[in-house]
Amino acid sequence: MAVYTEVPAERLAAFLARYDGGTLVSAKGIAEGVSNSNFLVETSTARYILTLYERRITESDLPFFIDLMEHLADAGLPVPRPIRDRTGKALQQLEGRAACLIQYLPGVSVSHPTPPQCRSAAAALARLHLAGQRFGQSRTNHLSRGWWAETAASLHGRLNELSPGLQSLVDNSLAHVGAHWPGHLPAGIVHADLFPDNVLMLGDKVSGLIDFYFACTDLYAYDLAVLIAAWAFPADGSAPDPALLDALLAGYQSVRPLSPAELAALPTLGMGAALRFLLSRAQDWFQPSADALVLRKDPMPFARRLAWHSAQLGHG
């Protein structure tokens, strides 16, 4: 949500000279990304996003993210392509930061998705899952069940400050997902954070899937559960909109039909998705990082999603 590192125009012009991409015409720091600084850069021939990776990202993960974006762009998905310089290098250094020049994609992030937009976004996620099967790398999901348990333990006693009874809701939900997490569903490359602000749309059509910095290897149906948590629930998180939920399921299955086992696991995976975002937001809430520029997001909408899933699963 901020530009952490300023890049003097003179340095940016020199940086762009590494590429066959025209000369600098304009550069604006843009308010996107919480773990990096982003600039919308215009040259005499094209537009790009320039990303500088800040300390919240693990630098050894960057080749995975960048290779994945390139793989998906090669596969024809609307994923911004990392640009290689004349020597073939995509991952660079600029102003003491790891940096990457990335294709600019048109489109806007919708705030109130419609059913046709949900259908398109879910179909795009399914295409991403299929295209990822030919990607030769993998990355552990560090924000999965082990992290949920650790984080809930580290916040013990504080969750009730957010809302009375939240601690036991979280404990019961962790017990549920621990006991019922599916063991043998199809897995592969997942986006793991496909919220509406990470999807660019032109009308009802997806023009861009962005921000792959949580991408990892996990269950496809878990990624769909994250998509449902992000798209089907209203801002307050109370209960999903049936029309949006239907559109997400239909859109996904128009590209990659779900197995009966995947469909049966969705309620537990949905509980997991709610836990994941509740706990990361609660952690930021109570333990704000030294980096005060990171905006704290209210954890409560995900506590409400969790309560909804808990009630659906008979724990309510």
Add this chain to the structure above:
Amino acid sequence: MAVYTEVPAERLAAFLARYDGGTLVSAKGIAEGVSNSNFLVETSTARYILTLYERRITESDLPFFIDLMEHLADAGLPVPRPIRDRTGKALQQLEGRAACLIQYLPGVSVSHPTPPQCRSAAAALARLHLAGQRFGQSRTNHLSRGWWAETAASLHGRLNELSPGLQSLVDNSLAHVGAHWPGHLPAGIVHADLFPDNVLMLGDKVSGLIDFYFACTDLYAYDLAVLIAAWAFPADGSAPDPALLDALLAGYQSVRPLSPAELAALPTLGMGAALRFLLSRAQDWFQPSADALVLRKDPMPFARRLAWHSAQLGHG
């Protein structure tokens, strides 16, 4: 330096429908402006800057700023033109804020101006002064001598926390400008804040003069003194670079020659310019506004400029 107000894409698309300016293709919040939220908006036919005015700006001043930008654009200056909607209105309301859709101009802000860039910037300022003579409105400079004295009084005793001896340097400088401020120099519309980040350049050529939200009626030579404070001194503020200073004076005078009285007044006006930015930064330093997003800028580089002027004027 931040986006204070988010505009949902759906609302932005509806807003753009008031104009003959194409349909929404992309919108990015940009890290520009300290008293407003800015978005780089692309439509199917053009690019624009959308500005939402936040509480640090006096809303009754907006027609002056917007009319002035339009007047200067009409006069052929590289000033972004406020866009009028189909009913002829430029000043709008959006998300509870006053708002204006403004022409997008190419160019980048330089961090280390060269003599040719100083020459171009100063010539553009002189053209602005001349073009402003046909503008029929005026606005008091609220950040002039009266404000300097009040602000210094309100910070009394605290300035030495920034640097030992700063209080007496400021007091002596206020006494000097009070006694020697020129009374009868040419005055008119001035930009009053033409720092390098408010000038867009393509190579050595000025492609944009932006951020008119301090524009007012004052001495032209004072505006030149602000330009010198902003462009001729290094970042630490120690002493001006003679080559940059010469380029600024030559560039300005290539368009509007200075009278002997204006030239003679420049040291006192330079002292005033250093006071103005020292005091506004010191005020933000000690009395940060409720709006914590406003970045505090170090006042000391302007304390050093002030010390340099004081020494030149024999008070050192």
